Amino acid sequence: MAIVKTDLCIIGAGSGGLSLAAGAVQMGARVVLVEGHKMGGDCLNHGCVPSKALLAAARTAQTMRAGGCGIRGMAPEVDYAAVMGHVRHAIATIAPHDSVDRFEELGVQVILGWGRFTGPRALAVGDDVIRARRYVIATGARSVVPPIPGLGEVPFLTNETLFDLRNCPDHLLIVGAGPVGVEMAQAHARLGARVTLIERGKALGREDPELRALVLERLRAEGVEIVEDAQVARVGGGEGAITVETGRGVFAGSHLLVAVGRKPALERLNLDAAGVTMREGRLILGPDLRTANRRIHAIGDAAGGAQFTHLAGYQAGVVIRPILLGLPARARVDHIPRVTYTEPELAQIGPTEAEARETHGSALSVARFDFAGNDRVIATGQAKGLIKVMVVKGRPIGVSIAGPEAGELIAPWALALANGMTMSAIAGMVAPYPTLSEVNKRVVGAYFSPKLFENPWVKRGVRLVQTLLP
Numbered sequence: 001m002a003i004v005k006t007d008l009c010i011i012g013a014g015s016g017g018l019s020l021a022a023g024a025v026q027m028g029a030r031v032v033l034v035e036g037h038k039m040g041g042d043c044l045n046h047g048c049v050p051s052k053a054l055l056a057a058a059r060t061a062q063t064m065r066a067g068g069c070g071i072r073g074m075a076p077e078v079d080y081a082a083v084m085g086h087v088r089h090a091i092a093t094i095a096p097h098d099s100v101d102r103f104e105e106l107g108v109q110v111i112l113g114w115g116r117f118t119g120p121r122a123l124a125v126g127d128d129v130i131r132a133r134r135y136v137i138a139t140g141a142r143s144v145v146p147p148i149p150g151l152g153e154v155p156f157l158t159n160e161t162l163f164d165l166r167n168c169p170d171h172l173l174i175v176g177a178g179p180v181g182v183e184m185a186q187a188h189a190r191l192g193a194r195v196t197l198i199e200r201g202k203a204l205g206r207e208d209p210e211l212r213a214l215v216l217e218r219l220r221a222e223g224v225e226i227v228e229d230a231q232v233a234r235v236g237g238g239e240g241a242i243t244v245e246t247g248r249g250v251f252a253g254s255h256l257l258v259a260v261g262r263k264p265a266l267e268r269l270n271l272d273a274a275g276v277t278m279r280e281g282r283l284i285l286g287p288d289l290r291t292a293n294r295r296i297h298a299i300g301d302a303a304g305g306a307q308f309t310h311l312a313g314y315q316a317g318v319v320i321r322p323i324l325l326g327l328p329a330r331a332r333v334d335h336i337p338r339v340t341y342t343e344p345e346l347a348q349i350g351p352t353e354a355e356a357r358e359t360h361g362s363a364l365s366v367a368r369f370d371f372a373g374n375d376r377v378i379a380t381g382q383a384k385g386l387i388k389v390m391v392v393k394g395r396p397i398g399v400s401i402a403g404p405e406a407g408e409l410i411a412p413w414a415l416a417l418a419n420g421m422t423m424s425a426i427a428g429m430v431a432p433y434p435t436l437s438e439v440n441k442r443v444v445g446a447y448f449s450p451k452l453f454e455n456p457w458v459k460r461g462v463r464l465v466q467t468l469l470p
C-alpha cells in the first residue's frame with residue numbers, strides 16, 4: 001500500500017476536475033487527480049462532444065435535403081456507421097487534450113481507479129491511500145433509470161451507449177424531452193430514423209413557451225412525433241421491437257433511448273466515512289461549494305445543480321480561491337447561460353419572462369426583436385427566430401433567444417450579466433452589418449425606442465433646440 005501525500009486531491013477527470021487540476025498545478029499546488037473510467041468524463045466521451053458531432057452530421061444531411069436560395073434539395077446518402085466514425089474522430093481529436101500524458105506533463109499525478117473515502121482525510125484508490133490537505137468531488141452524474149415497469153427486461157439506450165450504435169435505428173422511441181431528448185430526436189430524424197419523443201410534461205418544459213414553440217414546430221416539420229403530457233406506464237417487447245405504453249397511447253419502435261435526466265454520481269465515494277452530508281441523494285453545500293467536511297468541496301454535475309460543462313469549469317475557478325489561497329468565494333448562477341443545440345438553437349441566461357415576472361412584477365420590462373427583421377437572416381434564407389430581454393432598472397437580468405446561432409448570440413449577454421452592465425452600455429456596441437449579431441443591437445433599440453421616440457419631452461426639447469440653433 002502506498003500513501004500519497006498532496007495538497008489537493010481531485011476525484012473525477014471530467015470537465016470540472018480537469019479544469020481545476022490544470023489551474024491548481026500551474027499555480028504551484030501539488031495535485032493528485034483520480035479517475036475511475038475515461039479521462040475527459042461525460043462531456044468528451046458520452047455528452048457534449050459526440051452529441052454535437054452527431055448534430056453537425058445531421059445538419060449537413062438536412063441542408064442537402066432542404067436546399068434553398070435557389071438550390072434544389074436532394075436526398076442525402078446517409079452512412080450512419082460513417083457518421084459515427086465522424087463522432088469517434090471528434091472525440092479522438094480532443095482526447096489528447098484531456099489525457100493522462102498531458103496532465104502528467106503539467107505536473108499532475110494521475111491515479112487511475114475508483115476513489116473511495118475511508119475517513120475524513122483519506123481516499124483509497126486500489127492499493128493507494130491519498131492523504132490530501134483538500135479534496136474536490138468532481139465525479140459527475142449518471143443517467144437516471146426511472147422505475148418504469150418492464151424497463152428492466154427490454155434493451156434500452158442511454159447517452160452512455162447511444163454513440164456505440166453502428167446502424168441507424170428504424171424507429172427511435174425517446175422517453176424524456178429535455179436537452180438530450182430533443183437534440184437526439186432532431187439528429188436522428190435528420191439522419192433518416194422515424195422518431196417519437198415521449199414526455200411526461202411539456203417538451204423543453206423549462207424554457208420560455210414562445211421560444212420552445214419555435215424549436216418544437218421545426219422538429220415536428222422535420223417529422224418528429226412529439227407526445228406531451230404522456231406518463232409512461234409500462235415498457236414491453238424485446239430487441240428491435242419495443243413498445244411504450246402511456247396514458248396517450250401505445251408507441252412501438254425499434255430502439256428506446258431513455259433520457260429522463262442525470263443524477264450526481266456519489267455512490268462509490270462512501271461519503272459517510274468522510275463526514276459529508278446529503279439530502280435526497282444530493283450534497284449539502286455552502287455558497288462556496290464546500291461540503292459539511294470543510295476540507296472537501298464539490299463542483300460540476302456532482303454538486304447537484306445545473307449540468308453544463310461551462311458551469312463545471314466556472315465552479316473549478318470558484319473553489320480554487322479558498323483551496324489554494326485561503327480566500328473566500330461564492331458561486332453565482334445568475335450569469336450562467338444554457339443552450340440546446342437543435343436547429344433553431346435555444347439559448348437562455350438568467351430568468352425567463354415568466355420567472356422574471358414572478359420575481360419583479362411591474363418593475364420588469366421585456367424588449368423583443370423578431371429575427372425576420374434581420375437582413376442577414378433574410379439574405380441567407382434562414383429560419384425564424386426571436387430574442388427577448390428581461391430588464392429591471394435599466395439592466396438586463398435575463399435573455400432568451402431561439403434562432404440560428406442562438407448559442408453564439410447569447411455570449412455578449414453573458415458578459416453583460418456577469419458584469420452587471422446597463423442597457424445603455426450595450427447600446428454603445430456597434431455590430432458589423434450584416435450579421436446575426438445585429439439582433440442584439442436591435443433588441444436594445446426596441447427597449448429604448450419607446451423612451452426616445454414616444455416621449456413628448458424629447459420631442460419638445462428637440463423643437464426648442466431647433467429654434468435656438470443658428
Ligand SMILES: Cc1cc2nc3c(=O)[nH]c(=O)nc-3n(C[C@H](O)[C@H](O)[C@H](O)COP(=O)(O)OP(=O)(O)OC[C@H]3O[C@@H](n4cnc5c(N)ncnc54)[C@H](O)[C@@H]3O)c2cc1C
Pocket residue numbers: 011012013014015016017034035036037038039040041042043044046047048049051052113114115116138139140141159180265268269299300301302307308309310311312341
Ligand atoms: C448527451 C449529453 C450532451 C451534453 N451536451 C452538453 C453541451 O452541449 N454543453 C454543456 O455545457 N453540457 C452538456 N452536457 C452536460 C455535460 O456533459 C456535463 O455537465 C459535464 O460533463 C459535467 O462535468 P463534470 O466534470 O461535473 O463531470 P464528468 O464530465 O461526468 O466527469 C466526472 C468523472 O468522474 C469520474 N468518477 C466518478 N466517480 C468516481 C470515483 N469515485 N472515482 C474516480 N473517478 C470517478 C467519472 O468516470 C468521470 O470521468 C451534456 C450531457 C449529455 C449527457
Ligand SMILES: NC(=O)c1ccc[n+]([C@@H]2O[C@H](COP(=O)([O-])OP(=O)(O)OC[C@H]3O[C@@H](n4cnc5c(N)ncnc54)[C@H](O)[C@@H]3O)[C@@H](O)[C@H]2O)c1
Pocket residue numbers: 146148175176177178179180181183198199200201202203204205230231232259260261262306307308338339340341
Ligand atoms: N446542450 C446542453 O447543454 C445539454 C445537452 C444535453 C444534456 N445537458 C444536460 O444534461 C442533463 C441531462 O439531460 P436530460 O435531457 O437527460 O435531462 P433533463 O432533466 O433536462 O430532462 C429530462 C426530461 O425527461 C422528462 N421525464 C422524466 N421522467 C420521465 C418519464 N418517466 N417519462 C417521460 N418523461 C420523463 C422530464 O420531464 C424532463 O423534461 C441536463 O441537466 C442537461 O442540462 C445539456
